[in-house]
Amino acid sequence: MxxxxxxxxxxxxxxxxxxxxxxxxxxxxxxxxxxxxxxxxxxxxxxxxxxxxxxxxxxxxxxxxxxxxxxxxxxxxxxxxxxxxxxxxxxxxxxxxxxxxxxxxxxxxxxxxxxxxxxxxxxxxxxxxxxxxxxxxxxxxxxxxxxxxxxxxxxxxxxxxxxxxxxxxxxxxxxxxxxxxxxxxxxxxxxxxxxxxxxxxxxxxxxxxxxxxxxxxxxxxLVEHLAGHTFEPPEGPIGFNRSMTPGHRAVSTKDGWACILPYTERDIRAFFTAAGRPDLADDPRFADATSRARHYGELYAEIENLAVERTTREWAEICSANSIPFAPVLELEDxxxxxxxxxxxxxxxxxxxxxxxxxxxxxxxxxxxxxxxxxxxxxxxxxxxxxxxxxxxxxxxxxxxxxxxxxxxx
Known part of the structure; x- marks a missing residue:
């Protein structure tokens, strides 16, 4: 201090x-x-x-x-x-x-x-x-x-x-x-x-x-949540899909909490490869922005399932080595x-x-x-x-x- x-x-x-x-x-x-x-x-x-x-x-x-x-x-x-x-x-x-x-x-x-x-x-x-x-x-x-x-x-x-x-x-x-x-x-x-x-x-x-x-x-x-109603007639519903999807939250690691956020196609491939799930690295559900928009809930669920297998520090090292967005959850007292x-x-x-x-x-x-x-x-x-x-x-x-x-x- x-x-x-x-x-x-x-x-x-x-x-x-x-x-x-x-x-x-x-x-x-x-x-x-x-x-x-x-x-x-x-x-x-x-x-x-x-x-x-x-x-x-x-x-x-x-x-x-x-x-x-x-x-x-x-x-x-x-x-x-x-x-x-x-x-x-x-x-x-x-x-x-x-x-x-x-x-x-x-x-x-x-x-x-x-x-x-x-x-x-x-x-x-x-x-x-x-x-x-x-x-x-x-x-x-x-x-x-x-x-x-x-x-x-x-x-x-x-x-x-x-x-x-x-x-x-x-x-x-x-x-x-x-x-x-x-x-x-x-x-x-x-x-x-x-x-x-x-x-x-x-x-x-x-x-x-x-x-x-x-x-x-x-x-x-409304910056992001006007979404489909930006257009007239609407091109989709109100609400920014990525933020509205269930599972859009920090995940539990083996010893704490973290935000693990593979954002781009490159991030997603790198994350699943480093996590030992190469079968998900090129999953068509997550291959491009259009597919991800329909499957964000499944993407978040896969990340959450894998997160508990390693400690927060281990995930920090993996994400840093692969330039994947990551942050441990800060407890305000800390x-x-x-x-x-x-x-x-x-x-x-x-x-x-x-x-x-x-x-x-x-x-x-x-x-x-x-x-x-x-x-x-x-x-x-x-x-x-x-x-x-x-x-x-x-x-x-x-x-x-x-x-x-x-x-x-x-």
Whole structure:
């Protein structure tokens, strides 16, 4: 494991990276918006997270060592400054508007109705700051009759067809065991904002960017699963056959689990030959893409039957020698000790100023000239309120009035 580094010693005011000089207002909660703005922060943006006096709901998640500093909050809020404001109060809303006035980007997942009631809708803020890139992301399009419906990850997985894909593959419309919609949409927010920033830099003019989660996830799902319905009239059913076939899963080896994936005709011949089954190497069922499409289930069954005859290491050696795609199944607990992840710095053990020693998941991006950096770890609720309000020109008395409703997190 890497040596523990002291994150508290890294100066929070130092901003480096491709987005150096870009100010982002994070008016988002839970995972999707905060994860997107953390990515922008990793790339060098100055991210100011506006939270209600009770904090972002993510701060309530368990496990946690101290109130408001749950594991999930630590994983989506680094490289930010936390400002706690009551947006329903005149002073809190005025401070938020002052922050927006000089910002480059605002990201929010508040529902359209709430944004209009607070005067934080795009039209109002674009009048205040014409260069603002305003990104709103919610479950459904803002111009639809579902605009103000609550939408968590599971709702979006259901409404976008993801749960149906699980039904087609497993027989039950279950949810993916990860907050897939939140994280895919977070990545979509990040690249959409970057595109709008390029336009802003070229023209001096901002724009509204909307990321409706259900639409985003349906588009994501249909890349391969529109399949035969890509054509009109359809040339086949919905669903990407290779993924939908029973048996499309990791296989049990003599001592563990692995993904053994002979993909091409060459791979298949090499696999069955090395496995001691030359009779299957040139089996017409697997000889070309058209035949395989009809017999994927049988191909997977043959691989599964052979997999248990050797250890995971033995299969790794065979597949490596024959350039056959292969990977052992990583147990998540092992990631923190796997040299592949620790040597790259992706998983790093560091010291948090208030939470002590913890394991941080760093950015996986590798940019040669402007690498992502971690300048400060997840802040406590309202940690930077006084600092940021002072930058806005608020007096100590005004700051005290604005912050009096913020609970202590110590």
């Amino acid at each position: 890497n040596d523990v580094s002291n994150a508290a010693e890294k100066p929070a005011a130092t901003t480096t990276g491709a987005l150096d000089g870009v100010r982002v207002i994070d008016l988002a909660s839970v995972v999707m918006g905060p994860y997107a703005t953390q990515i922008l922060g990793d790339l060098g943006a100055d991210v100011i997270k506006i939270e209600p006096p009770t904090g972002d709901s993510t701060r309530l998640t368990r496990p946690q060592r101290h109130p408001g500093m749950g594991a999930l909050a630590l994983n989506v809020n680094r490289n930010k400054r936390s400002v706690a404001l009551d947006l329903k109060s005149d002073a809190g809303r005025a401070a938020a508007l002052d922050l927006v006035r000089d910002a480059d980007v605002l990201v929010t997942n508040m529902r359209p109705g709430a944004l209009h009631r607070l005067g934080l809708d795009y039209e109002s803020l674009a009048e205040l700051n014409p260069k603002l890139v305003y990104c709103n992301a919610q479950g459904f399009r803002s111009d639809s009759d579902r605009a103000d419906l609550a939408a968590y990850d599971e709702i979006v997985q259901a409404s976008s067809g993801m749960a149906d894909l699980m039904r087609r593959a497993t027989g039950t419309p279950t949810y993916a065991p990860t907050i897939l919609a939140d994280k895919v949409c977070a990545l979509t927010i990040a690249y959409a904002v970057l595109a709008a920033l390029v336009h802003q830099r070229a023209t001096g003019v901002g724009q509204q960017v909307e990321v409706p989660m259900t639409d985003t996830m349906l588009a994501f799902n 990631a923190e000790h796997d040299p592949y992840f620790t040597e790259s710095g992706l998983l790093e053990t560091v010291e948090h100023p208030t939470e002590g020693t913890y394991r941080r998941v760093n950015s996986p991006l590798r940019l040669s000239a402007t690498p992502p950096t971690v300048r400060n770890d997840c802040p406590t609720l309202g940690q930077h309120t006084a600092e940021v309000l002072a930058e806005l020109g608020r007096t100590p008395e005004q700051i005290a009035e604005i912050t009096r409703t913020v609970p202590s997190t110590s």
